[in-house]
Amino acid sequence: MFLLFSRKSVSVILGIVKNIANGRFLHRNGRFVVKVVVIILTRKIRKILQSERAEANYFSTMVFIFIAVLLLAFILNLFSIISTKQELDLCADQMVKQIQLAGGVNSETEQLFHFLCSEIEGAQNISYSIDASYKSPTPSGMNKAIQLGSPFYITISGDAKLGGFWNFDLIHITVISRAAGVSEHYWK
Numbered sequence: 001m002f003l004l005f006s007r008k009s010v011s012v013i014l015g016i017v018k019n020i021a022n023g024r025f026l027h028r029n030g031r032f033v034v035k036v037v038v039i040i041l042t043r044k045i046r047k048i049l050q051s052e053r054a055e056a057n058y059f060s061t062m063v064f065i066f067i068a069v070l071l072l073a074f075i076l077n078l079f080s081i082i083s084t085k086q087e088l089d090l091c092a093d094q095m096v097k098q099i100q101l102a103g104g105v106n107s108e109t110e111q112l113f114h115f116l117c118s119e120i121e122g123a124q125n126i127s128y129s130i131d132a133s134y135k136s137p138t139p140s141g142m143n144k145a146i147q148l149g150s151p152f153y154i155t156i157s158g159d160a161k162l163g164g165f166w167n168f169d170l171i172h173i174t175v176i177s178r179a180a181g182v183s184e185h186y187w188k
Helices: 010-022 030-050 058-102 107-119
Strands: 124-132 151-162 171-182
Touching (some): 058 107, 058 171
Antiparallel strands (some): 124 151, 151 171
């Protein structure tokens, strides 16, 4: 045949198709030559697409780039989850310091928690719980009082999303931070 491919490339195939469209291969019995060329081209295209050699064509390159971009988006989104976890850890540490110095939970503790939550961008529905033995009766100005030397444990949780591009809500993750402290206030 007069069409030999020295390399498998889409640009070679496109060049031949352009030559056929311009009529350069119609010097012999026009219809027969075009028919043979089309048959050969379809076979070559089929072989290229089914080839398992380590050659990269345009289609496989585009698929590779698409997968690489999705993987990059996933990694960046994963780093935002890690950043959210660090922010919740910082919030838990600040809450422990407040509770230690105040000797329990009061209105200032609630205000601090709401302020810290407003600074955290990657989590929603943030809540906290405190596990401690509380003093009764509760002193004035305190919602819950913790006696001097009594340990307490705070758990802060929030909902984060792992979604990739366009903020898809593909995976919901509950991020939890825990901290512990000891009350430094003596209640009479």
